[in-house]
Amino acid sequence: MSDIFNIKRFGLLFREQTSKNLKLFLMGAVLVFAVLMILDIIFIIAAGHYNVKFDIRLGFYSIFIFPAACLLSSSWFSYLSRRAPETGNLLLPVSAFERILTAFIINVIIFSIVYFLIVLSVEIILFQDFQILHYVTHFLEYYTFYSILFLFQSFFLIGSLIFKKAAIIKTGFSIFVMFIILQLINNLVISIVFRNIPNLNFGDVFFVHGNNIIAPPFFETISKWLIYLGLPLVWVASYFKLKEKQV
């Protein structure tokens, strides 16, 4: 039997993880549904009619998915950090790859499908609107959004492996620090390039072509590849972190 992946073992682990967490998943889904319903109703009351713009609703759904996803991901491996391990879960005869694959499928794929179904049901109940389907059937057009979401989930998942306590806060803070460092590096580069313009920030620099503000093609390519490579890199890092995990 392979030490890395065995479909039977993977199936057993998947069943174990879903059975164990089923109540939590259902409660989470009900909570997300309730929050989306309540906030949409607030939108309706504030607007005074049912014609709340779809773009506003879409924006809200797109923002809310982040804390919901990060909350789930950041708690995924937290059981390995508790003082009392869950019946030695780390000693279940499965491989680290099978654990990571299970985490990916539940946290990323199943979570996204469930979230979409919740949003769809809210949309149908309150607005009888099916426009949201477009963002799923044409998800490749929105790869940047999905990639950033998956990247966030991945960061919070590895955070649940690294941090023993308050993983969500510490991971969020780490991402914030990374963002600040990136901004400082950008500002440093800008100050070197435009050294004769005082107090110029990275956000003040635009690339203009005709009347349009654009990003140069190589910038777009770099940012695309950073997201493409970032995602598998974080998952590979999670795999090795899990392999090295001691409890």
Next chain:
Amino acid sequence: MININDLAFSYKKKNPLFSRLNLQLAEGRIHGLLGKNGAGKTTLLKLVSGLLFPDSGNITTLGFNPVHRKPDMLKDIYFLFEEFTLPDFSIQKFKEIYAVFYPNFSDTQFAEYLSEFEIHDNEKLNSLSYGQKKKVLIAFGLATNTKLLIMDEPTNGLDIPSKSQFRKIMAGAVDENKCVIISTHQVRDLDNLIDSITILDQQDVIISQSIEKITEKLCFKVLSQNDSENKILYSENGLRGHWAVVENDKNEESKLDIEMLFHATFADKKRMKELFNNINKA
């Protein structure tokens, strides 16, 4: 079954828990792992099962390096923790979900052990008391029929009848291919149960011997108040005189008293090491 060579491990760099620890534990036996609080019993069990990694040295468990936590090794290890959390399942569901990971799991044995402990498999795990949960896990662990069964303080939380049931079940649960390690403070619970004893203290193994070898080297007996013939390692005042552990120079037969052995070990560690150092193999 388990070979540990020159093991070093520390939680903090300046405060090593083990340095150059050597130990061999054979199959077909129930090994008692004893030591004072903080001696590293649970840590050693975690190192053996791959939950912790050594700083240096080698551990071989069932022919594997445990740090890799390979499924082929793990399917033959069951670890019963002192503290645990259990999912919100019925016992029946718990068995359905987890037994499948262990190829030699026996439904019949599990049912028998549960019945012995007077627990019904339709009960919800979270509705059981700590002691009852522990009994379920003991029954499950034994029914997995893994080659290595590790039990950390298995009798903690068990009432007096349950401890007797535990001893009865354990006595019939070990065959020549299995190795059971029981770590405990409650040495009385291991009376007439274990085949070998390992005593840990301050980075090292003081004794790791079979019961036969221990009673070959030591004699447990009552001495008169003014005994000068025996080399006494440890004694306690009793109603009938001194209850003592002495060096068995006269090849006398005696029954091992684990608690007295424990006290004797810590009363004269140096002499105990000298007595057993050349044959430290359990």
